[in-house]
Amino acid sequence: MRPSLLLPAFALTSFALAGLMAGCQPAAQPEATLILHGGHIITPETPEATALAVAGDRILAVGPDTPILALQGPKTQVLDLDGATVVPGFNDSHCHLYGLGQALAQIDLVGTASPEDVAARVATAHAERPGDGWLQGRGWDQNDWPVQEYPTRALLDVVVGTRPVLIRRIDGHAALASSQALALAGITADTPDPDGGQILRDKAGRPTGLLIDNAVDLVLAIIPQPDADEVARRVRLAIDHCHRYGITGVHEAGVSWERVGYYQSLAQAGKLDLRIYAMLDDVPATLDAAFAQGPIFTPDDIFTARAVKIYADGALGSRGARLLADYTDQPGHRGLLVTDPAHLREVSRRARDKGFQVGAHAIGDAANRLLLNIFSELNKEDGSVRDPRWRIEHSQILHPEDIPRFAREGVIAAMQPVHCTSDMDWAEQRLGAQRLAGGYAWKSLLDSGARLCFGTDFPIEKVDPLDGLYAARTRMHPDGTPPGGWQPQEKLDGATALRLYTAGSAYAAFMEDRLGVIRPGYYADLTVLSGNPVTCPPAQLLDMAVRHTIVAGRVVYSAE
Known part of the structure; x- marks a missing residue:
């Protein structure tokens, strides 16, 4: 990283303006490809900044509206923030992106209030996707139910019959399998617990359908890949x-x-x-x-x-x-x-x-x-x-x-x-x-x-x-x-x-x-919010809205 790119943005724009006033020819600034103005920019060097400019995938300058808007060219995209706040783009440091895609494509069980609620959502999916293919879902949590006990395969069997179903607990470390899913995986009363996993069993030693940690892999291994x-x-x-x-x-x-x-x-x-x-x-x-x-x-x-x-x-x-x-x-x-x-x-x-x-x-x-x-x-x-x-x-x-x-x-x-x-x-x-x-x-x-x-x-x-x-x-x-x-x-x-x-x-x-960080020379990954997440009362965070999402200098989302 060149030291000049770490200079405060306002210093960069001020330097250019000072050169013009002195009758000197300043170094040419790259033309901005994107300008955000009329808001509040959360940045360490220029706390009063209201605007920023982007060139390509990098932040070009940060400062007051007037000098930043002077970087506008004929092809510059300009967004009026209308008082919104710009923060460095949210970077989720631990997630499962493909797992999110799977969840969005499968049965959503987040927020289910009881086993019966789970069964109802599975029954709806069974009716909407007829056939004998696998049904999968995720998101149930027995700790949110009136009786905090694990469900059993009977919950699924009564609504899907002989269809194979696997629904994972919200943390992904446990799952409930239907009787057909257990049968296809070869899980019986004689199946030993795998290392690092557990097959829950009833008093007669039969699998209840609830699988924990590495035991879930016994069923996942036989589900056809997309x-x-x-x-x-x-x-x-x-x-x-x-x-x-x-x-x-x-x-x-x-x-x-x-x-x-x-x-x-x-x-x-x-x-x-x-x-x-x-x-x-x-x-x-x-x-x-x-x-x-x-x-x-x-x-x-x-x-x-x-x-x-x-x-x-x-x-x-x-x-x-x-x-x-x-x-x-x-x-x-x-x-x-x-x-x-x-x-x-x-x-x-x-x-x-x-x-x-x-x-x-x-x-x-x-x-x-x-x-x-x-x-x-x-x-x-x-x-x-x-x-x-x-x-x-x-x-x-x-x-x-x-x-x-x-x-x-x-x-x-x-x-x-x-x-x-x-x-x-x-x-x-x-x-x-x-x-x-x-x-x-x-x-x-x-x-x-x-x-x-x-x-x-x-x-x-x-x-x-x-x-x-x-x-x-x-x-x-x-x-x-x-x-x-x-x-x-x-x-x-x-x-x-x-x-x-x-x-x-x-x-x-x-x-x-x-x-x-919002700083010249850094990647232009930015989130535009309807309020200031640093200074607002915490309760306002729950109603705050995302207005724009910018990745590598490109606006990839704008609220309607």
Whole structure:
């Protein structure tokens, strides 16, 4: 990055005007391709800025309206902000883009209030898509039901008969299969639990249909894969959905080698209009191919594949998160390690040595400690990469003694504020009051010197980053409960919450010198909002609207 590109934008425009007044010929400014004016620009160098100019995919200048509008040429696109606020584009640091496309193409079970509600939605899909092909859905959560118990296959069988159905829990770490789905997968009373997974059984030992973590893979393995046209449709659905919520970039957790090729083809054709930072699946074929080739970067950074996603444990809601002590509501059970620690260590070492970052899923305090131990060991090895930027995805439940270790070991905590507000009503049931001190501890991690980045983990949670900003600032439900917020000592201010969704994500992807801040020379990934998400009362975030989404200098979404 040339030093001149880091000058404050107002200094650039002022310098040009001063040259004209002195009778000198200033250096020619590039013609702006896009100008935004008449609003409020959230930028570190020019807090009173009302306008900005873009040239190609980079920010050209930021400042008052008059000098910025002077950069207009005959082909410049000009948007009057009409008082709106421009922030760096929301960059979701942990999500499942293709999973969102799948969810949008399948049965939506988010918000179902009871098992009967789930059955009704499945029955509707069965009627609308007649035949004997697979039905899939996602989004149910038994913790939201009057009786917080797992459903059984009978719930599905009564509405679909012998049709195979698989509906995944909202966190993706559990699923309910119909009797026909179990039969096609060969799951019977004699089927042993797979490593890192569990087949729930009734008193007679028969599978209930509820599968946890790696047991879900037994059914997923037999579901026919979508063809190329359907893959493309799902990706397009997901990207368009992101644009509507002001998302300009994502860190996609768990990407196959085939999907890498597809994203590359979109990027090369100029058709990828969402900045994607890919974390590769921990699958032998994918990792072998990736490690042989090395990290993938497009010249414009619209697509990058330089990270690997590994899993230590499951999820808290399905009691798969690995804990140091028993679950409070299930004595004798401490959750699951879904991957052998030796494998986690070896993949992390191989990835580091081949130039790849590691993003490791850990929710429970035992799983987080395991990964911190592994990363600490690798940091001590001779020839260790100077800045591997290890990541722990979720970092959800931590033993207080482990919080300072993130900064000490150079581990980024990739966290999702909405997980806190989704889990807080029942987290104490799982953990007891004492363990909550290390739960969803964003402020404690920041105060310890750790690096954080924020995301949503969609489609497990809703896509909207504004919901995440609200959760980070309040730790309350949209209705304002609990009063004062849950574990309120962990609340963040508006500027910090926004920074973790933007600059924090850029740092986590090694792009902090060109992304995540509104500054000349940085990528023009921008979100235009109807209000100021930093200074507004938190409740106003829930009604704030996205007016425009801009990726690499191109307006990809405008509200009607």
